[in-house]
Amino acid sequence: MKIEKLVGERFKERPSDCSIDSHALMVRGGYMKYVANGIYSQYTPLRRVCRKIEGIIREEMEAIDGQEVQFPVALPASLWEESGRYDSVGSELLRFEDRNESRMVLGMTHEEAAVQLVREYGKSYAKYPFMIYQIQTKFRDEARPRAGLIRVREFTMKDAYSFHTSQEDMEEYYEKCFRAYERIFERAGIPETIAVASDSGMMGGSLSHEFMLLTPAGEDSIAVCEECGYKSNVESAASIIRNESEPFKELSLVYTPDIHTIEEVCEFLKSSREKSCKAVVYQKCSDGRLVVLFIRGDLEVNETKVRNWLGDEIRPADITEDSGLHPGYIGPYHLDGDFTVLYDDSLRGGCNLSCGGNTEEHHYTGLCMERDCPDAVYHDFAKIKENGICPECKKHSIKISRGIEVGNIFQLGKKYTESMEMKYLDKEGKEHYPVMGCYGIGIGRLAASVCEAHHDEYGPVWPAAIAPWQVHLCCVRPDNREVKEYADRLYEEMTNAGIEVIYDDRSISAGVMFSEADLLGVPVRVIVSPRNMKEGCCEIVTRDKRIQKKAALDEVMAVTEALVAGNHAF
Template identity: 55%
Template sequence: MRASQLLGERYKEKPAEANLISHMLLLKGGYIRQVSNGIYSLLPPAKRVVAKIERIIREEMDSIDGQEVQMPVVMPRELWEESGRYKSIGSELVRFRDRNEHDMLLGMTHEEAAVHLSRNEAVTYNKYPFMIYQFQTKFRDEPRARGGLIRVREFTMKDAYSFHTSQKDLENYYEKCLAAYNRIFKRVGVPEVIAVGSDTGMMGGSVAHEFMLLCDAGEDTIAICNNCDYKANLEVAQARSKHKDYEEGKLEEEKLEEVYTPDIKSIDNLVSFFGLSAKNFIKAAVFAVQNSNKPLIVFIRGDLEVNEAKLKKVVYANVFPLTDYTDISLHFGFIGPLGLDTSKVDILFDKSLEGEENLVCGANKVGYHLKGFSMKRDLIPEKFYDVAKINHGDECCVCNSGTIELSRGIEVGNIFQLGTKYTMSMNMTYTDVDGERKHPIMGCYGIGVGRLMASVLEVRHDDYGPIWPISIAPWHVHICILNGHKGNVKEVAFALYEKLKELKCEVIIDDRDVNAGVQFADADLLGIPVRVIVSPKNLDNNKIEISTRDKTIKKLVEKEDAVKEILDVVNDLLKA
């Protein structure tokens, strides 16, 4: 490739709209151009990177017996009505009518299409297990498109769907896919990606993992124990339910008494008034629940907050902090668990309160709280739920000795054990060995290709541009010609270029009549791993300079040995 013919200009100035490093570098380097909010065109360098990422993913999917297919972007309403998601998903799903007034949609994910494709092809047990995968455009009308390719509306995803005749078989395959994903991220140059437990969200199912690249640009928060292997997205991370005072027997049961607390409503003010730790209070958080006329009161320990993602899974509906107090007969600031009318409100208790005593709670009476409340004596709920948000510095609930640290992360992939959510609702069955009709059990596995490219940039760059891992770099070698009008500089450079091309080396040559500063700045923005500099000064000594973009190698070699030396560096990087 000749730089003079390469489509896509590179810029010195930082684009005003870029709010992440990857977004800024992809715009400056001539990789992407915005078409609309959250919608981008890819220029040749980006397309080459994406193609290499796809090749690596394809190789790893094939290695675990994946079969590549192609499913449509546009689907009819009926498919998604079968699964129940046509109405349950909100405005993120783009719905439209075709010229025949038929309701259609743009696929944001392809579970329905995968079941539709497979249910007439795998009708007996001897077809199982199998996995199909594709690279396909998705469209999600994301309300918070940001960060270039990190959060977009239109994107390319590798999505895969496996089908099994037993839960055990799914679990075994799930582990194979998890290992394949770890290999993918290592091969594209981000081996530091970690797998964490996550929420299944709109996908459904029982078990899910997200693959997180820990970096400041991430939107997700990850809880990591510094002592054991526990890692989880904040949305599902288990909070420690007991505090040490209770476990060590320091809190004794006291008599329940009513205390006058005029205009004292917040936990902080109550802590000061009673001289107790926030852990000795019951906090009441009130939520509105989708499709319910009754408010939901969540009682939780005073030092904790409610995790809305966990709460949604418990009540099987979206929840929102209550803001409309019309016709609500609650004494806000003084709400407590005793004496509530359950015909007018729903009540839920967090696990942090289980077995606790000597607590302070609202008295459901303006200006009063109850002191000495005992969950073992005064009220024993049928069930407690883990709906608490974990905090930085909390003790790990798994090993009981490590400390939880919170880190930011970008989700670069996810895998789910879907179970029979889609095969049952869409009536996909097969004849088992015993002759019975059964629903296959599904797993699904996704990687956003463009997001992965941008995520690599978030951790593989310097102040001047990308430092692409050679496995996904747009080219392997970048030849710079300095003062090409002097002597035989251009002739030597192009001889080198043609020889490398002949040897199937991926090479780009900067043949433009521009000064060294412009060439080096553009070379930094392209981020090619190996740089070759042909200049009059070095050729006078029969030398050619070879360096690497990460600055670990810089050497002068004999002109006659240049091709071999360049290929040796390239091969060493590929092996590494």
């Protein structure tokens, strides 16, 4: 293909609204264009990258007996009502009515559609196990899309669903998918991806893993133990806090005028945040009831854990005058009112703490949970913190890193087959519900993640397996007849040899030509120029700058083919 015919513009300036490098480079390089918040159109270079990623995924899914299918994007609400998710999933699920006033949803994930497709087929144990997968557009109405293709509302995803007659069989297949995912990310160019334990969230199930590319540009926080190798998403990592025992002090009510935040309280009382108890107030989305959560003052609430415990979505509370709560002065001692009260494990054994006095402008000092709140029931609602205790080896060795989730796998169990009445008959004619697994990879997010991992200040450095083209042929000074004739002949030979080549023979400066070539990030660049022609050679360089070679004119094709084939020994 000739670059003069390539739709899309490439430009030098970094867009002001791009927060991470991959987003900026893919906009500058003519890969994508903003349409609406979290929605992008893809130009040819990105489509070529994504098609190659899809090809790798198809090969690996079919190597573990996956069968490709396709589900609708628009689904009847009745399917989601069968599973119970129509009401339990929040506003991320886009609901609408069609012209016949039938309630519909845009698929953000397709567990319901997968069960609906195979529940008649899977009525006999003899049909099992099997796995179906699709590569399909989805829509998730994210509240805060960001970072280009990293967090969007409309996206293309590979999602797979396996069905089994036993938990043991599902776990065996889960392991096969786990290994297939490792191969996919290695082939796509990010073998450094790690798998971490994660929260199943709205998907449900007993076990799940996320595959994370560790990068400062990531949106997820990952807890990693430097001692034993434990890895987990912060959302699901257990927070372990040990409070030292000490003699109880007297509980005293202290006047604290115009002091509301935990920082102000600790400064006023000359105490540390570790010796304080703070209140965080939420409301259940289902019925608006207040939830008051008490946690040690130096910790953050893990809202995923709170949602999972309550079995409900939550939002920051709107505290009214008739609620019985005094914002900034809420404490666990003699707290009365019609709300749910939760206690984080960090308060277990806590003593001589400061806390709200449940009256305006007053706080308690000397709070001892065992003595003053003997009926408290504790659960883990905190985020694990830097240098915290590892849940595995119990050492203070946790480090928090940032990461991009490039894939996820879930052991769903019978959540969907039971709710949607999918059953099979065993050898004895008894009915059972199949066990499911679910496996997802976002195509665009993976492409952006590879770009984030492999770029320099000039543009992407695409791995050969997913690069939009294999060779970038640059004809410098096409007004020179000898240069143009040789470059044209080389382009024809490469094309006939089956090499994917993008050919730039525009009458532009070498600087502009090479800058645009950097933005396209093609692995091998062949440069035909008057100076090289005088020397009877062409310059061949790789985008990663590892190879820079001048090849005689009659050797250019052989050297290029060797580089495309991955053979660098010449």
